[in-house]
Amino acid sequence: MTVCIFAASSSRIDSEYVAVAATLGSLLAHEGIDVVFGGGGIGLMGKLADAVLENGGKITGVIPAFMKEEGWGHNELTEMIITPDMSERKKKMFSMSDAVVALPGGIGTLEELTEAITLKQLSLFNGPIIILNTNGYYDSLLKFIDHMISNNFMRFEHKGIWETANTPEEVLTALNNKERGNEEWRKIAKI
Amino acid sequence: MAIEVNDGNFEEVVVKSDKPVVVDFWAEWCGPCRMVGPIIEELSKEYAGKVVVTKCDVDNNPQVAAKFGIRNIPTVLFFKNGTIVDKQVGAVPKNNFVSKINALL
Numbered sequence: 001m002t003v004c005i006f007a008a009s010s011s012r013i014d015s016e017y018v019a020v021a022a023t024l025g026s027l028l029a030h031e032g033i034d035v036v037f038g039g040g041g042i043g044l045m046g047k048l049a050d051a052v053l054e055n056g057g058k059i060t061g062v063i064p065a066f067m068k069e070e071g072w073g074h075n076e077l078t079e080m081i082i083t084p085d086m087s088e089r090k091k092k093m094f095s096m097s098d099a100v101v102a103l104p105g106g107i108g109t110l111e112e113l114t115e116a117i118t119l120k121q122l123s124l125f126n127g128p129i130i131i132l133n134t135n136g137y138y139d140s141l142l143k144f145i146d147h148m149i150s151n152n153f154m155r156f157e158h159k160g161i162w163e164t165a166n167t168p169e170e171v172l173t174a175l176n177n178k179e180r181g182n183e184e185w186r187k188i189a190k191i
Numbered sequence: 192m193a194i195e196v197n198d199g200n201f202e203e204v205v206v207k208s209d210k211p212v213v214v215d216f217w218a219e220w221c222g223p224c225r226m227v228g229p230i231i232e233e234l235s236k237e238y239a240g241k242v243v244v245t246k247c248d249v250d251n252n253p254q255v256a257a258k259f260g261i262r263n264i265p266t267v268l269f270f271k272n273g274t275i276v277d278k279q280v281g282a283v284p285k286n287n288f289v290s291k292i293n294a295l296l
Contacts, residue, residue: 191218
């Protein structure tokens with residue numbers, strides 16, 4: 001299994017978030033789950049990659065050429081794939097992955113997470129999407145999505161597209177879960 | 192190309208047709224509909240001249256959707272002589288549609 005991880009590139013965040021990224025990287029490596037990520041060398045991305053590598057795991061970075069040239073890339077990855085731009089980067093990451101996990105992050109992470117949800121809603125990506133909601137970081141986003149639903153901008157059934165986890169351990173449980181809940185929305189949409 | 196039917200032309204194109212008619216009820220936001228859409232387009236070519244293959248956007252045509260009690264999409268209705276003779280709900284393989292159409296001929 002290959003899991004695509006979206007996560008912060010900022011290194012100014014609280015140490016608790018950093019510790020969670022490291023724990024997740026270590027758990028994925030021990031579980032033998034390959035990782036695809038944005039290739040960053042710092043922030044949660046960098047910490048996750050370090051943890052995967054330290055624990056003998058396999059991690060592939062996908063980074064746009066301009067970021068690589070700026071020196072933002074991690075230097076010791078199993079493999080680094082260079083893309084011409086940001087859009088190709090995401091396209092590549094989705095095409096390589098069986099599942100998506102979003103850690104806390106900034107606007108870039110938010111954009112990647114919401115693209116994953118959009119693609120799945122359109123049946124263009126079919127894997128699990130897991131939101132790691134460390135310290136309730138994503139609570140206000142999830143509340144905003146409920147606001148979309150209550151105002152009919154989004155279908156209630158589409159809440160089944162993603163799952164939330166509070167800890168890295170719960171992410172692993174979700175990834176290993178073969179029996180997903182009600183997936184009827186994949187075949188039929190309510191109107 | 193599947194013919195687009197709407198609240199305005201449904202009676203004329205579907206109900207009064209002298210050939211069997213297939214209607215694919217769909218919407219742009221509906222993921223499963225995107226799997227059925229291309230199948231419907233293929234069928235419109237394969238059965239050209241024998242069966243009238245149509246599609247109806249439920250968001251833009253609430254009257255037709257309500258008239259036929261469409262609650263889930265994709266729903267494909269099969270008409271013969273103006274009445275519904277068969278129905279397929281949900282994204283299913285092409286064979287399911289083919290066998291239902293062949294039964295109309």
